[in-house]
Amino acid sequence: MSTVQTVQFFDFCGYAGASGAEIPHQHHTIRDHNQPRTMSQKPAITSQRERNRLRTRNDILDAAAQLLGESGYAGTALEKIAALAGIARGTIYAHFPAGREEIVRAVYLRLAESVVERGVELRGQAEGLVDRTRALARALLEASADPRGRFYGIMGPxxxxxxxxxxxxxxxxxxNFIRDDLLIAQQEGRLVPGADADALAEILNGALRAAGARAATEPESLETRIDAIGLLVAGLLNRPEPSTIGEKP
Structure with missing residues (x-):
């Protein structure tokens, strides 16, 4: 059983404390980071040594992500990360000299990047405000429902x-994506009169975060919550949009 304490939700956004203030600053599954990116994204890894180093680094991050989702930060000890990754503890420091905190930040940033990449991909396949917002919701909820991304939806303080x-x-x-799509709908006369795109984007984004937190603890509710987001957005339109989504990805 997980020992993670639910505390509102972390971003995909930022920790909201008791005051609600933010501290500054698959089915799709989480992208396999052992696979090199395309040439346009990252230089090709040419040597076997570099490939092995990348593989080990991502084994460490995968292990840490799993432990964070299962046991929270307190249960993500370096000894457990090393055992789960199948490496010696000293190997961890060769990749992450600052230890556990550096690993946790790397896990978070890797997952955030994966969520954005997936959101851009799905949003690009959809048309209209409803389906494009649903696409973003799917990217976030799928990541939060994945065992390696669960900590992204809910975290302890x-x-x-x-x-x-x-x-x-x-x-x-x-x-920003949601705001852009709201503004397009507004310019085309499809948004209800008097709607404030900035305020609506902020509120809808909050709804996505709340749905992501629930998907982390109830992954079976993923489709229900994506549908709910779609209904919420559809209520902002003065006429229905044709759906561009057929089979769910």
């Missing part, structure tokens, strides 16, 4: 100071 300064990238990206 002990991670707030560790992740301060690195959280918020995915959340801001998604809010």
């Amino acid at each position: 002990d991670l707030a100071p560790i992740l301060a300064g690195v959280t918020g990238t995915a959340s801001r990206s998604f809010e």
Whole structure:
């Protein structure tokens, strides 16, 4: 059983404390980071030594992500990471000299990048405000429902100071995407009169975060919550949109 304490939700956004203030700063599955990116994204890894180093680094991050989801930060000890990754503890320091905190930040940033990449991919396949917002919801909820991404949806406050300064990238990206689509709908006369695109984008983004937190603890509710997001967005339109989504990815 997980010992993670639910505390509102972390971003994909940032820790919201008791005051609600943010600390600054698959089915799709989480992208396999042992696979090199395309040439446009990252230089090709040419030597076997470099490939092995990348594989070991990502084994460490995979192990840490799994432990964070199962046991929270307190249960993500270096000894457990090493055992799960099948390496010696000293090998961890060769990749992450600062130890556990550096690993946790790397896990978070890797997952945030994966969520944005997936969101961009799915949003690009959809048309219209409803389906494009559903696409973003799917990217976030699938990541949160994955055992290696569960900690992304819910975290304890002990991670707030560790992740301060690195959280918020995915959340801001998604809010901007939603705002852009709201403005397009508004310009085309499809949004209800008097709607404030900025305020609506912020609220819808919050709904995505709340749904992501629930998907982390109830992964079986993923499709229900994506549908709920779609219904919520559809209520902002003065006429229905044709769906561009057939089979769920």
